[in-house]
Amino acid sequence: MKKKQSIASDHRRGWSISRRGFLASAGTGAVAMAVSGRIFASPMGNKETAEMAPDVLSKITLHVNGHPHDLLVEPRWTLLHVLRETLGLTGTKEGCGRGECGACTVLINDIPRYACLTLAVEAEGAAVTTVEGLLDGETLGPVQSAFVEEDAFQCGYCTPGQIMSVEGLLRKNPDPSMDEIRMAVSGNLCRCGAYSHIFKAAASAAKNRRK
Amino acid sequence: MAKDSTSIYYTEGLPVPETPAAGKAPKPWEQTDVIGKPWPRVDAYERVSGTAVYPSDILLPGMLYGAILTCPHPHARVRRVDTATAETMPGVRAVVGPETREADLPWSYRNVKSKIFPPVCRFEGEPVAAVAAETPFQAWDAARAIQVEYEILPHVSDERRALDANAPKIHDGGNKVKTETYSRGDVSKGFADADVVLEQHYRTEAELHTPLELHGCVANWDGDELTLWESTQGVYAVQSRVAETLGLPLAKVRVVGHYVGGGFGSKLRTSRYSIIAAVLARRSARPVKLFLPREETYLSMGNRPPSNMTLKAGVKKDGTLTALAFTCLGTGGAFPAGGTSLVDWQIRDLYRCPNISTECTDVYINAGPARPFRAPGHPQGSWALEQMMDALAEAIGMDPVALRLKNIPTVSQGRQGSPPYTTTGLEPCLTEGARQFGWAEARRSLGAAQHKGPIRRGVGMAASVWIVGGGGPPSTVIVKLFADGSANLNMGASDIGTGTKTIMAMVVAEELGLKPEMIRIEHADTGTTQYATPSGGSKTVPTEAPAVRDAAVQVKRQVLEMAADEMGLPVDDLAYEGAAVASRSRPDRRVPITGIEGLRKRGVVVGVGHRDPNPEGKSINPFCVQFCEVEVNTQTGEMRILRFLSANESGRVMNRMSFDSQVIGGITMGIGLAATEMRILDTEQTGKLVNRNWHDYKLPTALDVPADITSAPVEMPDAEANTTGAKGLGEPVTIPTAAAVANAVYHATGIRVTESPIHPLRLCSLLEQQTKEG
Numbered sequence: 001m002k003k004k005q006s007i008a009s010d011h012r013r014g015w016s017i018s019r020r021g022f023l024a025s026a027g028t029g030a031v032a033m034a035v036s037g038r039i040f041a042s043p044m045g046n047k048e049t050a051e052m053a054p055d056v057l058s059k060i061t062l063h064v065n066g067h068p069h070d071l072l073v074e075p076r077w078t079l080l081h082v083l084r085e086t087l088g089l090t091g092t093k094e095g096c097g098r099g100e101c102g103a104c105t106v107l108i109n110d111i112p113r114y115a116c117l118t119l120a121v122e123a124e125g126a127a128v129t130t131v132e133g134l135l136d137g138e139t140l141g142p143v144q145s146a147f148v149e150e151d152a153f154q155c156g157y158c159t160p161g162q163i164m165s166v167e168g169l170l171r172k173n174p175d176p177s178m179d180e181i182r183m184a185v186s187g188n189l190c191r192c193g194a195y196s197h198i199f200k201a202a203a204s205a206a207k208n209r210r211k
Numbered sequence: 212m213a214k215d216s217t218s219i220y221y222t223e224g225l226p227v228p229e230t231p232a233a234g235k236a237p238k239p240w241e242q243t244d245v246i247g248k249p250w251p252r253v254d255a256y257e258r259v260s261g262t263a264v265y266p267s268d269i270l271l272p273g274m275l276y277g278a279i280l281t282c283p284h285p286h287a288r289v290r291r292v293d294t295a296t297a298e299t300m301p302g303v304r305a306v307v308g309p310e311t312r313e314a315d316l317p318w319s320y321r322n323v324k325s326k327i328f329p330p331v332c333r334f335e336g337e338p339v340a341a342v343a344a345e346t347p348f349q350a351w352d353a354a355r356a357i358q359v360e361y362e363i364l365p366h367v368s369d370e371r372r373a374l375d376a377n378a379p380k381i382h383d384g385g386n387k388v389k390t391e392t393y394s395r396g397d398v399s400k401g402f403a404d405a406d407v408v409l410e411q412h413y414r415t416e417a418e419l420h421t422p423l424e425l426h427g428c429v430a431n432w433d434g435d436e437l438t439l440w441e442s443t444q445g446v447y448a449v450q451s452r453v454a455e456t457l458g459l460p461l462a463k464v465r466v467v468g469h470y471v472g473g474g475f476g477s478k479l480r481t482s483r484y485s486i487i488a489a490v491l492a493r494r495s496a497r498p499v500k501l502f503l504p505r506e507e508t509y510l511s512m513g514n515r516p517p518s519n520m521t522l523k524a525g526v527k528k529d530g531t532l533t534a535l536a537f538t539c540l541g542t543g544g545a546f547p548a549g550g551t552s553l554v555d556w557q558i559r560d561l562y563r564c565p566n567i568s569t570e571c572t573d574v575y576i577n578a579g580p581a582r583p584f585r586a587p588g589h590p591q592g593s594w595a596l597e598q599m600m601d602a603l604a605e606a607i608g609m610d611p612v613a614l615r616l617k618n619i620p621t622v623s624q625g626r627q628g629s630p631p632y633t634t635t636g637l638e639p640c641l642t643e644g645a646r647q648f649g650w651a652e653a654r655r656s657l658g659a660a661q662h663k664g665p666i667r668r669g670v671g672m673a674a675s676v677w678i679v680g681g682g683g684p685p686s687t688v689i690v691k692l693f694a695d696g697s698a699n700l701n702m703g704a705s706d707i708g709t710g711t712k713t714i715m716a717m718v719v720a721e722e723l724g725l726k727p728e729m730i731r732i733e734h735a736d737t738g739t740t741q742y743a744t745p746s747g748g749s750k751t752v753p754t755e756a757p758a759v760r761d762a763a764v765q766v767k768r769q770v771l772e773m774a775a776d777e778m779g780l781p782v783d784d785l786a787y788e789g790a791a792v793a794s795r796s797r798p799d800r801r802v803p804i805t806g807i808e809g810l811r812k813r814g815v816v817v818g819v820g821h822r823d824p825n826p827e828g829k830s831i832n833p834f835c836v837q838f839c840e841v842e843v844n845t846q847t848g849e850m851r852i853l854r855f856l857s858a859n860e861s862g863r864v865m866n867r868m869s870f871d872s873q874v875i876g877g878i879t880m881g882i883g884l885a886a887t888e889m890r891i892l893d894t895e896q897t898g899k900l901v902n903r904n905w906h907d908y909k910l911p912t913a914l915d916v917p918a919d920i921t922s923a924p925v926e927m928p929d930a931e932a933n934t935t936g937a938k939g940l941g942e943p944v945t946i947p948t949a950a951a952v953a954n955a956v957y958h959a960t961g962i963r964v965t966e967s968p969i970h971p972l973r974l975c976s977l978l979e980q981q982t983k984e985g
Contacts, residue, residue, distance in 0.1 A: 076348060085347075090268035091261015093472070095423045096505040100905035103423055131261035140260060148255040151868045154876055155708030156258030157423040157472025163259060178918060186913045189905060191423050191473050192708050193879025195913045196920050197872060 060124045064089065065133030073120045080104045080115035083130060091131040091160045095189070102188035105161035105168075106130050112168035112184075131160035134167060143167050146205035147198075154192035162188045166202045174210055176202070219696050219729040220790040221245065227724035227789045230767040236823065237722075237764055239930045240863075245720045245727060246935075247926075249868035252713045253727060254706070258470075265470040266440040267502050269429040275304055275343040277491050277501030278350035279484060280357050281510070282332035282339050285577035285898035286366040286379065289330055292340055293358040300356060302349035305494035308340030308357070313490045316456060318483055320546030320580055323382065327456075327483050331364070333381055333545035334579050335899055336510025338483055343491040343499045366577040366898040370517060370542035370550075373574040381545055381575040388547050388573035393559060395624070401534025401566030405525025407606045413522065413595040414966040415949075416889035418515040419908060420584055424472020426512050427502025430488035437489055438465045438738075442502075443481075444474040444707050445745020450737045452481035457489060465738035474707050475880070476583035477513040479747045509903040513582025514890060516541045516550045518591035522558070526603045530617035534566040537595070542574050543581035550574065550581060553588030556678045557596045557946075559625030561637075562618040577898055583747060585877075586677060586942035590884055590949055594967065597673035597950035601957060610654065611954070612645045615674055623830035630830045633681075633931040636860020637674060640836040640925050644858030645672070647923050648838040657840070659961040665846045668853075669959025673947035674836040680861070680939030681831025681932050682753030686822035687741040690719055690762040692770065694811050696790070696804045697729045700762075703743030704755045705735040709941055710869030711751050715759045717866060718935065722763035724789020749833065749939025752865060754822055757933040762820025769816045773809035774802055823933070831932045833861040835943035837878070841955040848975035850956060852882060854919040855948075862929035862938035874922035874944050881948020882911045886968050 057072040062079075064087060073082055080097070083089045083106070095103035097116045104115040107129040134141035140148065143166050153159040162185055169176055169184035176184065181202040190198065221244055231237045240246060257263035282289070294306045307313045309328045316327040328338055340357050344350040365379035372378055373386040380386060402408050428441035437459060443449050446466040454464045471478060488501035503512070519540040525533040537558045543550030551571035558569055604614040619638045622629040645651065653670040662668060689701040700719050706712040712732050720727040733740055743755065767787045774792040775782040784795050793801035810816055825831060840853045857874045864870050887909040891901040902908040928936030949967060957963050962977045 074346075074348065081347070084268070085270065088270055089261070090264065090270070093265075093423070094267065094425065094502075096905060098505070098904065100505070101423060131259075135260055140256065144259040147259045148251050151249075151251065151255075151872045153258060153708075154710075154869075154872055155423065155471065155473040156254075156263060157265065159258055160261050182913045182918075189423065189910050189912060191421060191475070191880075191910060192872075193876035193911070193916070194872060195879060195911075195916050196875050196918050198913070199918050 058121060060121055062120065062123055062128060063126065064128045065130060075119065075121055077120045078116050079106070079118040079120045079123045079128070082120040083115060089130050089132055093157055093160055095158065101158070102165065103158050103161040105164040105188060107164055107168050110168065110171045112165045131163055134163065142208045143170065143205040146201040146208065150197045150201040150204060152197040152201035153194050158188055158190045162190065162198055166205060169202070170206055170209055174206060176206060178203070219726055220724045221720065221726050225789070227787060228722055230764060230771060230787050233768060237760060237934050239928060239934070239936055240721065243721055245717045247864050247867060250713060250717055250727060250866050251868065252710055253716050253732065254712055263470050265424055265472050266428060266442040266468060267424055267472070269440045269500065271429065271431060271498040274429070274498040274500055275345060275495055276347040276350045277341060277343045277488055277499045278347065278354040279341045279487055279501070279503070280339050280354040280359070281336045281507060282361070283335060284332065284361055284363050285335045285368055286364040286381070287332050288362040288364060289332065289339055289359060290362050291360040294340060297342060297353040297356045300349065300353045302345035303342060303353045304345070304497060305343040305491045306340065306353070307487065307490055307494065316486060318456070320548060323546050327486055334511070334577055336507055336579055338487060341487045341491060343495050368576050368578055368892040368898040369894040370540060370574050370576050371519060373542065373576050381577060386575045388543070388550060388575060390570060390572040391551070392570045393555065394568040396566030398534045398536050398566045398568045402525045404527070405533040406528045407603065408523065408525045409599065409602055409606060410521065410523040411599060411602065411965060413520045413598065415518045415591045415594050415884065416967050417517040418584060418884055418888045419509055419890055420475045420477035420513055420582070421508060421905070421910065422473025422475055422477060425502040425505060426478065426482060426484065426508050428485050428488050429498060429500045430492040431498040432492055436463045436465070438467065439485060439489070440467045441485060442471050442478060443468045444471060444478045444705050444747055446705065446735050446737050447703055447742055448479065448745045449481045449485060453485055453489065456486050465736070467738070468705055468735045471705055471707050475585045476587070476747055479583055479745045482512070506903045509908065510900055511579045513584065514544070514579060515584035516543055516581045518551070518554050520554070520591065520595040522595045522599050524599050524603055526607060528607050530607065530609050530614045532562055532564040532618050535564055537569040539571040540574065541571070542576045544578045545575055546580045548580040548582065549587065551588070553678060554592045556589060556625060557592040557675060560623055561596065561674065561676045562615065563620040563624070564618065578892060585880060586946050589675065589677065589942070589946040590881065593673060593675050593946050593950045594953065597947060598953050598963065598965065601671070601954040602963065611672060612641055612650060616641055623832065626830055630828050633826065633829050633831050634860070634862065634927045634929045636834040636925050636927050637676070640834050640858040640860050641674060643925050644836045644838055644856060644923060647921065648856040650838060653840060658958045665844060667843045667845060667959040668840065669955045669957070670838065670840045671951045671954025671956070671958055672836065672838040673950035673954060675834065675943060675946035677749060677833050677939060677943040677946065680749045680753065680833040680943065681825055682750035682939070683825050684822045686743055686754050686758040688755065688758040688762045688820045689741055690759070690766050690818045690820065692723070692766045692810070692816045694805065694814055696725070698723060698725055699731050699733065700759065701733045701740050702755060702759065703735060703737070703740045704751055705746040707746045709751065709873060710866055711746065711755065713869060714752055714865045715755060718756050718759045719763050722760055723766065749942040752937050753933055753939055756865065756935040756937055758820045758822040760820065760934050762818040765818030765820060766816050769818065770804065770807060770810065773807050777808055778802060825933070826931050829931060831929065831938060833859065833938045833940060833943045835859045835947060837947045837951045839951045839955050841952060841959055843956060843959045843974065845960065845978050848971035848978060850886060850969055850974060852917050852952060854917050856921040856923055857944055858923045858925050859940060859943060860925045860927055861940040861943065862927060862932055863936035864924050864926050865935070865937050870924060870940060871922040873940050875920045877941065877944025878920055878948050879911050879916050881945045882916055882952065884967055885949035885952035886970060887911055887915060889968055
């Protein structure tokens, strides 16, 4: 991992409902599956290929925002589901669940990926970064700050995904052209239509990061 | 307590607005320190950091996940539902359907009664049964294991065939919802007086809202009290419908919607999933999270109805409009849902015209009911009227802007009694927009006549009026001033992404002289905040902002009275100066706000504000004129939009930053209607929705919109409208967009695209036709 960031996933600002009770029930309640057949998973970052039976919970370790999490997951659970409903990292959003909108974009080894099209077991061994992982303590990262300054959102629901796509772009290409910016966020739908401000925010974040 | 009592005020020594005497409305703001400036959103941190908790983000201990099995046919009788297998599946905690008592819960669309789980499904996506289980995967396993026997009934999915004699009847009374007519003057005489008469058929395809956050809620019972965290534009609207359906007192239904991931009208109404989540939660005695899958939102969460329109128009050589005759056929789907509502409003009200007739026929088809979609009916009517204006201008050899300037109304002719507008920005929007866009020069140098290569450029424009946008009662708002001078704003309205919270904080800041960041906002919670109507109709700012201002004024009055007592001075000698209260007659006598004994002893001063009625006999409307430049590749049929400019008169600009965001958002959505979006129903065979996902139903993406979008506000603070001078903005900005694009395409190619969307296939075939016809 290039960058180690941390925030306590269970202690979000101004939110008092405990997630621990939920974790317990989700962990014990899930026992069987109706899916038959085999699921093959290629853990990213591991060279070997593991074969998993679909009807058992698998123990995996996910590295999210610099922290390891030991988890029991069904092989069919998506990374998105585990991030949101098990780890409580709800900054990553679900818009469609089938790779159309990009609201669930996270970085996997610095590359933007749709968490709804990534199985949790696939992400084992990889460095997963979510929008919460761009914070430095309570301080916004440069892309997040640029989105605030340019008002690059309205309802804010696609925003974490947009931010992660821009973050992924800038990690690879610190000085992108307008066309490269547009292409980088073209897999992220914004129904409020904030695109032109998103372009500005991306350009301004690139500039600030280079300083 | 703030360390330095004055550091929280923006107005060290500057006057804050005068406090009016009791019973008097505050005067319009003359100069402002906060209002009108570009102000970043008060909840920006939460939205960009991932810490904002949207309803879909709620996690509760013991929470289950719900899944609704829906009818896969556009018209079918549910003969038998077998849930035996589903009930025994792993993780399943509750199953409800037609065999359980919840089946009798009523549901209705306007005056047509139905059930939560109806025995006859009239559109694809009506609920048949539902499950709650420990994980969403288990819930869907179980839902899919429910066996349903359907009797498939004949369907009609094309509104143009719904009134055919052999069309299947969707309701007992037939497929016609209603025909509405309007007329003024004498249309025949108007056409006889015209030098040019044109007639044209137009069609706009149905659009689907698809906000990014799915429709749904989390339901939790605490004894006989129900709490719903719901992704909604109006928590009080959900509260009343849920309480009514479940037979609960309003006070026992708490609906919370602090954040909502987009709505655009589709989250104004209450949906059956809220009831289903509540009954699943009651049966299982566990909280239930129930969000619809994306595909289901395409089916049942509303649409902008398709419109089949014919417009006949007469004009004199000097540009005077003499008559407009308009007909429209539309559909709100399988239930009464306003299939043609307001489609004729642009024709009735936008331009001065003495002779008008309109006739709108709304029919049923076997498809999901419409819901209000950002400026219901308006963009469709604009598609027809504004393309017709373009054609009329050409026919009489007049510039399109000049033709519109020739027909500016001062009264709302479409309304009974033709009341005058409080302000009418149509004319300045036209002239100022044209100037800033460089209209005259672009019109001359671009266009089909100027370029003979395969790439053609053109410019187009369109104007619009929004039928409402003035807001109005009821609204109740509370502002609390704490002993350290900071404040709390409590209002029931939702912030659907338009920046409502920020604007309201700015109003409090302006009025109390506080910095906006010293204000905390509680909102959109029926348990803890005040009554508000849903955020829609571009009415939230003109409705809530005056109530917020009133609440802040109430705070100031009480503080002034306390200070008067303590200082031994008459209250009308005192002025509220933000950080302090000062005597007008004796400049040496002043007391800091934090030094007022009464405030310190009581701990808080509470101001309750209300929204006063709008002026009688006046019409309050925002106006919008848009200009754009497009490029068409005549070999591929591809159209690129190069730039857009929107001139908006929405009264006072409250927050320049979110104002501009609204403008670019409205244009982007309008580009969807113009160029990419259409609902496709398999009308010939199954009647099913073919493109129920974002791959096949294309929203404008980052590659489809211009980076160059200019927001050009024409600010006319509307003192008559309300105490803040603001009118609505969110809807006006999307009304003329599609028509402006179509007019630009015509300028570029000479092709009049009368049916939306202007996609490459359509444009290619029209270009081919043009070549053949020479």
